[in-house]
Amino acid sequence: MTDDLPIEGHASLFWTRDLNDDVTAAGAFADSLAETGAAGVKMLHQHDDAEPIGVWDEIVEDARGLFVRGRILRATPRGRLVAALVEAGALDGLSIGFRQLKARQDGPLRVLTRVDLWEVSVVTFPMLPGARLQVVAPAVP
Template structure:
């Protein structure tokens, strides 16, 4: 099988603490996405920028968080591996690579609230920093 594998899910969930004590505010990705669109955000495997594994066709903020829809390309060995692992259910995490442009502490001082980020990439990962950031089952 050589066709692309369609995938979708939420790479970030608004107002949900990740394992690094970061929380993304609604609207945090808007300026970055307006500047680059989905074409400016790379699809990687485990944040490895040496071998992109696909393309994001749609990235948008919705009521839940950062929604992504794209295709894993089977034209490279890493793409074939990722597609096979996703299809088998062995790989379903999503994780974002970004730079914090604006952030503030929350009311408790324990969490960092990301209010504006520059989004570089969304990776398909084994263990996402935000445990709820997952591919949706088709």
């Protein structure tokens, strides 16, 4: 649908401490993504699973972290609200919802080495301050 709002960004940054003293190792998402692909990861607003707001079209591990690209769908009231807030600059954070499968302690840090990725949310305050999204500019014909 042409009214969808395309977004992209990094939902997680490798080897970067978050506000909960978690660090994600490179490769932590690989098994989960191989099993479910982007279609198996939900797009939520503020981790609220009652009202998905869009779809993730691409989720990959790149050199920096977990890169996501998707579309906020304006077909629902929550999707319209979130799209308007993103366009206005009021929302630009990303946050992951996951289940830890394997981790190790490194002093005060929990190093996540294997996780089951459930969802990536558009949030006001991400636990990892550098996890941000941007609106994808439309292609120029």
